[in-house]
Amino acid sequence: MDLQTLTYTVVGFTFAVYIGIAFWARASTTGEFYVAGKGVHPVANGMATAADWMSAASFISMAGLIAFNGYGASVFLMGWTGGYVLLAMLLAPYLRKFGKFTVPEFIGERYYSRTARIVAVICLILASITYVIGQMKGIGVAFSRFLETDYDTGLYAGMGIVFIYSVMGGMKGITYTQIAQYVILIFAYTVPAIFISMNLTGVPLPQLGLGADMVDGSMSMLDKLDMVVTDLGFKEYSTQVMGSKLNMFVYTLTLMIGTAGLPHVIMRFFTVPKVKDARSTAGWALVFIAILYTTAPAVGAMARLNLMETIQVGEVGVVEGNLSYEERPQWFKNWETTGLLKYEDKNGDGRIQYYNDKNEEFAAKADSFGWKGNEMVKVDRDIMVLANPEIAKLPNWVIALVVAGGLAAALSTAAGLLLAIASSISHDLLKGVFMPGISEKNELMAGRFAMAGAIAMAGYFGLHPPDFAAGTVAIAFGLAAASIFPALMMGIFNKKMNRAGAIWGMISGISVTMLYVFQHKGIMFIPGTDFLGDMGANWFFGISPNAFGAVGAAVNFTVAIIVSKMTAPPPEHIQHLVEDIRVPIGSGSATGH
Amino acid sequence: MSDREAYWKANISLVGGCLVVWFIVSFGFGIMLVEPLNNISLGGYKLGFWFAQQGSIYTFVFLIFFYAWRMNKLDKKFNVHED
Numbered sequence: 087m088d089l090q091t092l093t094y095t096v097v098g099f100t101f102a103v104y105i106g107i108a109f110w111a112r113a114s115t116t117g118e119f120y121v122a123g124k125g126v127h128p129v130a131n132g133m134a135t136a137a138d139w140m141s142a143a144s145f146i147s148m149a150g151l152i153a154f155n156g157y158g159a160s161v162f163l164m165g166w167t168g169g170y171v172l173l174a175m176l177l178a179p180y181l182r183k184f185g186k187f188t189v190p191e192f193i194g195e196r197y198y199s200r201t202a203r204i205v206a207v208i209c210l211i212l213a214s215i216t217y218v219i220g221q222m223k224g225i226g227v228a229f230s231r232f233l234e235t236d237y238d239t240g241l242y243a244g245m246g247i248v249f250i251y252s253v254m255g256g257m258k259g260i261t262y263t264q265i266a267q268y269v270i271l272i273f274a275y276t277v278p279a280i281f282i283s284m285n286l287t288g289v290p291l292p293q294l295g296l297g298a299d300m301v302d303g304s305m306s307m308l309d310k311l312d313m314v315v316t317d318l319g320f321k322e323y324s325t326q327v328m329g330s331k332l333n334m335f336v337y338t339l340t341l342m343i344g345t346a347g348l349p350h351v352i353m354r355f356f357t358v359p360k361v362k363d364a365r366s367t368a369g370w371a372l373v374f375i376a377i378l379y380t381t382a383p384a385v386g387a388m389a390r391l392n393l394m395e396t397i398q399v400g401e402v403g404v405v406e407g408n409l410s411y412e413e414r415p416q417w418f419k420n421w422e423t424t425g426l427l428k429y430e431d432k433n434g435d436g437r438i439q440y441y442n443d444k445n446e447e448f449a450a451k452a453d454s455f456g457w458k459g460n461e462m463v464k465v466d467r468d469i470m471v472l473a474n475p476e477i478a479k480l481p482n483w484v485i486a487l488v489v490a491g492g493l494a495a496a497l498s499t500a501a502g503l504l505l506a507i508a509s510s511i512s513h514d515l516l517k518g519v520f521m522p523g524i525s526e527k528n529e530l531m532a533g534r535f536a537m538a539g540a541i542a543m544a545g546y547f548g549l550h551p552p553d554f555a556a557g558t559v560a561i562a563f564g565l566a567a568a569s570i571f572p573a574l575m576m577g578i579f580n581k582k583m584n585r586a587g588a589i590w591g592m593i594s595g596i597s598v599t600m601l602y603v604f605q606h607k608g609i610m611f612i613p614g615t616d617f618l619g620d621m622g623a624n625w626f627f628g629i630s631p632n633a634f635g636a637v638g639a640a641v642n643f644t645v646a647i648i649v650s651k652m653t654a655p656p657p658e659h660i661q662h663l664v665e666d667i668r669v670p671i672g673s674g675s676a677t678g679h
Numbered sequence: 680m681s682d683r684e685a686y687w688k689a690n691i692s693l694v695g696g697c698l699v700v701w702f703i704v705s706f707g708f709g710i711m712l713v714e715p716l717n718n719i720s721l722g723g724y725k726l727g728f729w730f731a732q733q734g735s736i737y738t739f740v741f742l743i744f745f746y747a748w749r750m751n752k753l754d755k756k757f758n759v760h761e762d
Contacts, residue, residue: 361761
């Protein structure tokens with residue numbers, strides 16, 4: 087069977103499984119639409135949470151960022167796992183005890199204010215939509231490769247699938263489907279990693295292979311990679327930083343806080359039977375996430391090594407050292423079709439020179455070889471994981487599997503996020519604020535319309551994504567970090583935090599972060615409206631826009647505390663409510679009222 | 680001090696302790712102290728690099744289960760566990 091047919095078969099089969107499960111477990115009541123019922127075991131829920139969590143950003147984009155940023159990409163690895171520690175210890179058990187469906191519902195009740203609830207809904211929608219834009223980028227890349235079309239067509243196809251898939255399900259369907267998706271995505275991620283690690287180092291476990299010696303015993307895999315990249319003028323892999331040390335610190339913190347503030351993850355902890363289970367669910371979720379996250383560094387490093395060695399086949403500076411364009415491998419041609427990989431023969435020698443022409447010292451040396459600039463004019467980072475098995479010459483079924491895994495990751499997260507958006511509009515805005523008398527049926531209908539609207543909007547922005555999938559997703563984390571997390575945490579740990587403090591805290595936190603992102607990335611990410619330019623020189627203490635959420639969160643905490651000191655403390659019954667959520671005893675099941 | 684207050688205090692100090700470890704392995708070893716640690720090697724890994732891309736993640740997993748185990752014991756000790 088040729089690759090194309092095989093890919094269709096594998097992807098088609100996995101989709102049939104998801105849709106089958108979604109149909110079998112489809113939601114009939116609002117309760118089932120929002121939370122999956124009480125019967126979900128912590129291990130199963132942890133697995134579903136992991137699938138929900140690991141999106142196109144983790145599956146498709148992250149290893150690519152690691153491949154090109156080396157040590158600097160550690161911010162994603164630590165940031166997207168360390169947040170679970172905060173979630174497990176600072177939020178999950180208490181929110182479970184509180185026992186409601188949605189994050190704005192908690193904020194509205196804890197801060198005895200409809201306004202607070204509405205502000206929370208707005209923050210939640212901003213963060214979630216930005217997140218879905220990142221997913222759309224990933225979905226677009228996966229579909230364009232899968233259907234062998236350009237990126238835009240791939241994106242439209244992806245939007246259609248996401249629509250059919252998430253509008254039908256609801257949480258109950260999503261939980262069971264996500265377990266299936268986790269199995270597929272983790273299998274698809276680790277199998278090629280094991281193969282590649284075996285090829286390069288002879289060690290099957292990628293986590294160990296990354297630290298092992300090359301098969302020929304000459305040197306360790308990481309030392310070899312450091313040598314290969316520095317030989318072509320790139321920065322040393324194992325030490326290159328992202329921006330500055332301060333930027334890496336703040337970036338990591340932003341992703342951690344954002345993890346604990348994203349509604350679609352928090353929602354999952356409403357669905358566990360007991361407070362005790364909320365704690366262990368976070369642990370299990372992180373176990374399942376860690377399997378992928380500790381494999382990713384090996385995938386990134388090995389993909390980079392394979393890519394460099396595919397193009398630079400021999401000694402640097404010798405004519406035959408560079409691959410001839412005519413002899414380029416099939417994967418190279420496939421990715422050229424998508425427009426995500428571009429080659430330009432600058433010196434007209436018919437060979438490919440891939441090096442760092444921004445490094446002046448090396449560029450001078452390259453000039454003496456007759457090289458006229460880097461000829462790989464576009465290597466989209468987001469293609470690395472999908473191209474990786476082809477670059478490593480793995481069998482076709484592995485390649486097909488990776489495409490299916492990437493789609494599973496993107497779909498499971500998009501569905502979870504769309505559900506969070508739908509519930510905040512139908513449950514919090516309509517039922518909670520504007521139309522308290524709405525029937526269950528109409529509430530469900532409104533939720534489905536909200537999902538469709540969100541897909542259309544995210545798809546539109548996905549045509550011109552502000553960054554790589556993982557970068558876009560990082561902005562979403564910044565928004566969640568600056569708004570939702572501080573309000574939740576203070577709601578639990580600071581009994582005296584009051585309505586005015588929380589509202590002004592959220593508003594100032596998210597405003598500061600959004601302004602900073604927009605001034606560097608364009609208003610609503612529209613190219614050309616970025617009045618300060620997306621460049622390091624204009625960054626506040628060298629902190630990149632993607633990393634700014636932690637600063638926003640600090641603003642949120644500060645404003646909230648100052649305002650709460652100047653205004654009346656919360657009423658007695660709210661202080662009792664806070665005391666009550668601090669102990670597990672007496673938790674009922676989650677209710678909508 | 681009432682039992683509830685004592686329980687909450689014990690909870691805060693457990694969480695505080697866990698978060699100190701959380702901070703040291705990631706922000707400490709993985710970012711601030713990465714250069715000195717990189718002089719030590721762990722197999723083919725530089726140690727600082729290993730903490731940033733592997734070690735911190737393993738520690739996070741351990742921390743959550745440790746916290747869950749200790750909290751469950753606290754719940755029982757102060758008799759605030761669910762049935």
